[in-house]
Amino acid sequence: MARGEILKKLFQSFSRNEREAFYAAAQEIIEEEKSKSHHLLAKDLEKILHNGNGNGKTLASNVAPWHQFPEPPKDKETGLPLLEVKQFDLTWNHVILSETIFDTLNEVVLENRKQDVLAAHGLRPKNKLLLCGPPGCGKTQTAKVLSSVLGLPLVYINLAAVFSSYLGETATNLQKIFTYIEQDEWVVLFDEFDAIARDRDTPNEHGEVKRLVNSLLQLIDNTETSSLFVAATNHEKLLDPAVWRRFDEVIFFDRPTVELRLALFTRYLAAVRYPKVDLTEFVGMTEGATGADIERICADAMKAAILRGDRELTEYDLATAVKRYLARERVICNSTNFLTSSSNDESV
Numbered sequence: 620m621a622r623g624e625i626l627k628k629l630f631q632s633f634s635r636n637e638r639e640a641f642y643a644a645a646q647e648i649i650e651e652e653k654s655k656s657h658h659l660l661a662k663d664l665e666k667i668l669h670n671g672n673g674n675g676k677t678l679a680s681n682v683a684p685w686h687q688f689p690e691p692p693k694d695k696e697t698g699l700p701l702l703e704v705k706q707f708d709l710t711w712n713h714v715i716l717s718e719t720i721f722d723t724l725n726e727v728v729l730e731n732r733k734q735d736v737l738a739a740h741g742l743r744p745k746n747k748l749l750l751c752g753p754p755g756c757g758k759t760q761t762a763k764v765l766s767s768v769l770g771l772p773l774v775y776i777n778l779a780a781v782f783s784s785y786l787g788e789t790a791t792n793l794q795k796i797f798t799y800i801e802q803d804e805w806v807v808l809f810d811e812f813d814a815i816a817r818d819r820d821t822p823n824e825h826g827e828v829k830r831l832v833n834s835l836l837q838l839i840d841n842t843e844t845s846s847l848f849v850a851a852t853n854h855e856k857l858l859d860p861a862v863w864r865r866f867d868e869v870i871f872f873d874r875p876t877v878e879l880r881l882a883l884f885t886r887y888l889a890a891v892r893y894p895k896v897d898l899t900e901f902v903g904m905t906e907g908a909t910g911a912d913i914e915r916i917c918a919d920a921m922k923a924a925i926l927r928g929d930r931e932l933t934e935y936d937l938a939t940a941v942k943r944y945l946a947r948e949r950v951i952c953n954s955t956n957f958l959t960s961s962s963n964d965e966s967v
């Protein structure tokens with residue numbers, strides 16, 4: 620329909636208070652912008668239409684849900700979905716990162732937002748990121764924030780689940796995933812990227828696995844969508860160095876420094892008052908803790924204060940929570956040492 624006609628429909632439906640007709644006309648405008656490849660404008664309009672003034676209420680709450688994502692593909696053997704689609708409403712305040720990582724990610728966001736401008740100069744944005752580092756240091760959280768700030772849904776793919784015991788089936792699963800992804804624009808998170816390399820050390824399988832990694836990276840390179848691909852791994856050393864080179868950016872999420880631990884404590888205690896607590900003491904006691912550890916310590920301390928009926932957190936609450944964390948770490952460390960030494964004994 621000509622643009623003038625759609626605009627007339629939009630205005631008429633508004634003046635007659637016909638919500639469904641208004642919604643339909645607005646949707647037509649969004650589709651028209653998409654067909655002109657004005658994807659960012661279309662996304663912005665969609666957001667305004669569906670989230671209104673940010674109070675979470677949908678304009679057309681009595682109409683069908685705004686965005687029905689297509690049904691995810693499933694693994695033939697297990698019948699389990701190969702991916703999940705999620706939407707988040709997070710900002711950069713929801714992840715505590717070093718300045719260097721933040722700057723790199725900001726650059727990636729800018730390039731992806733302005734991909735039309737780059738394309739006009741024959742350039743493409745960085746769209747393949749490899750996030751490495753120990754568990755609980757914010758890799759998944761970063762992918763969620765990236766999807767939020769780019770205004771795109773997050774497609775979550777756990778590669779450990781995709782890698783079927785039959786390698787042939789794995790290739791089919793990857794193909795199914797990319798057929799799905801090509802239907803729209805997303806941030807795509809391949810979690811446990813090392814699953815490709817893990818437990819497959821027989822010479823034959825190794826060659827096969829290499830082919831799979833290459834085919835996955837080729838699928839990413841050749842995809843028609845302008846999605847952002849993020850791979851995350853806790854075991855980057857298991858990956859072939861040649862794989863690293865295929866990513867536009869490799870970002871290492873290390874355990875947080877003193878400054879970052881202080882920022883994490885401050886972030887995760889934001890909901891309570893603690894005027895008599897000196898956080899630096901606890902920051903010092905938690906060297907080696909991850910973001911997830913500090914989040915748990917803060918939650919434990921806050922729960923203790925709340926259940927006691929206090930509105931203020933005390934030194935004692937935090938000290939108890941930190942001690943509990945340290946004890947837990949000792950248990951984990953001892954049992955890992957025990958498991959390692961007994962497996963060494965067996966091999967002797």
Ligand SMILES: Nc1ncnc2c1ncn2[C@@H]1O[C@H](COP(=O)(O)OP(=O)(O)OP(=O)(O)O)[C@@H](O)[C@H]1O
Pocket residue numbers: 713714715716752753754755756757758759760761851852853872909910911912914
């Ligand atoms: N840098 C961080 N800033 C803010 N929160 C963090 C950070 N790191 C971890 N967290 C908190 O810990 C939770 C777990 O972290 P996340 O899942 O992002 O870790 P991960 O590195 O992806 O670990 P895994 O490899 O086990 O998936 C997050 O949901 C978040 O609440």
